[in-house]
Amino acid sequence: MSEERLRIAIQKSGRLSEGSFELLKQCGLKISRGKDKLYGRVQELPIDVLLLRDDDIPSFVADDACDIGIVGQNVFEEDCLQITREQPAEEVMPLGFARCKLMLAAPKDWTFEGVEMLEGRRIATSYPGLTGAWLKKQNVKARPVMMKGSVEVAPRLKIAEAVCDIVSTGATLDANGMKPVATVFESEATLIRRKAPFSPEKQTVFEALLKRINGVITSRD
Ligand code: PRT
Ligand code: ZN
Incomplete structure (x- = not known):
């Protein structure tokens, strides 16, 4: 070249x-x-x-x-x-x-009442930087758990209580018993x-x- x-x-x-x-x-x-x-x-x-x-x-x-x-x-x-x-x-x-969104998602059976519910919880994500920065801004001390892929299965595997993943249609979250609860980053x-x-x-x-x-x-x- x-x-x-x-x-x-x-x-x-x-x-x-x-x-x-x-x-x-x-x-x-x-x-x-x-x-x-x-x-x-x-x-x-x-x-x-x-x-x-x-x-x-x-x-x-x-x-x-x-x-x-x-x-x-x-x-x-x-x-x-x-x-x-x-x-x-x-x-x-x-x-x-x-276009897509990095979204925080929780199990469908959670009655989600706000980000403070994440205090002390583990959040599986491939984006620990963006997730950590957002949590800090929200004043919530949660722990990002790094996963390279298949983030949506983390709660079922008991690796984390919530996830922060890229969402486009929302079908993947839905199929895995999760619902989006907050937008962390729009892309x-x-x-x-x-x-x-x-x-x-x-x-x-x-x-x-x-x-x-x-x-x-x-x-x-
Ligand atoms: O092989 P390589 O490393 O190059 O590609 P990759 O597999 O890492 O990335 P790829 O091709 O999946 O995505 C490239 C970029 O596309 C991402 O970084 C986003 O900027 C953008 N993008 C747009 C998406 C999506 N839409 C998307 N839906 N990236 C990923 N997803 C995945 C998401 O991770 C989840 O597994 O699709 C699933 C959710 O989709 P819905 O429609 O079910 O919500
Ligand atoms: Zn990639």
């Missing part, structure tokens, strides 16, 4: 990838994917696309392996809260897709960039891409 090409990181496969590919397509960019499927090359502008797991995108952008990236605000904010970086990446603009896909200035060549490409993204997003509203 040439130094002069703008590098953008997007999710390889998952809930962000279709929206990310679609956005770039609507910007008039065709991505030809390499044999290893790890990166793609854009013909229309000097842009290379790196296909990554979403969790790796904030660090790739912060550490200059990529110039910009598309990631969920939930993952970006959690990364900012959890990891001290010399120069964390910066948010450029929200992109209006992959959508967002464009992030590395903090350090780009070279003049990259800056020109970045501005051209940003203009196209703005055009696509405005026309969707």
Whole structure:
């Protein structure tokens, strides 16, 4: 990959990838994917696309392996809260897709009367940073229990009394005997960039891409 090409990181496969590919397509960019499927090359502008797991995108952008990236605000904010970086990446603009909420949920049979009910309880989550910060703001001392996946089963396994998980339709919580009781963080896909200035060549490409993204997003509203 040439130094002069703008590098953008997007999710390889998952809930962000279709929206990310679609956005770039609507910007008039065709991505030809390499044999290893790890990166793609854009013909229309000097842009290379790196296909990554979403969790790796904030660090790739912060550490200059990529110039910009598309990631969920939930993952970006959690990364900012959890990891001290010399120069964390910066948010450029929200992109209006992959909307979801990080929500606190409790077993359906709880009569939920307020967050103070969580005092001293264990809350299973993949987002201990966002959950901990929210609990602190609420003045509640509860204990986030880190789980990488299947958070919704934690109460049944008696690992935690409540959960704090990403909710879209609410069907997963419902199927697991839980109900959402409070919104901790609202999220959508967002464009992030590395903090350090780009070279003049990259800056020109970045501005051209940003203009196209703005055009696509405005026309969707
Ligand atoms: O493999 P990789 O690490 O790249 O992907 P991933 O499995 O970690 O993430 P992925 O693809 O599931 O989600 C990527 C991003 O999409 C998240 O970080 C959010 O910003 C956003 N997003 C939008 C969601 C959802 N909607 C969503 N519904 N992320 C996860 N979910 C899960 C949630 O964790 C729960 O298990 O879907 C379930 C709940 O869905 P409902 O519809 O039943 O409420
Ligand atoms: Zn992930």
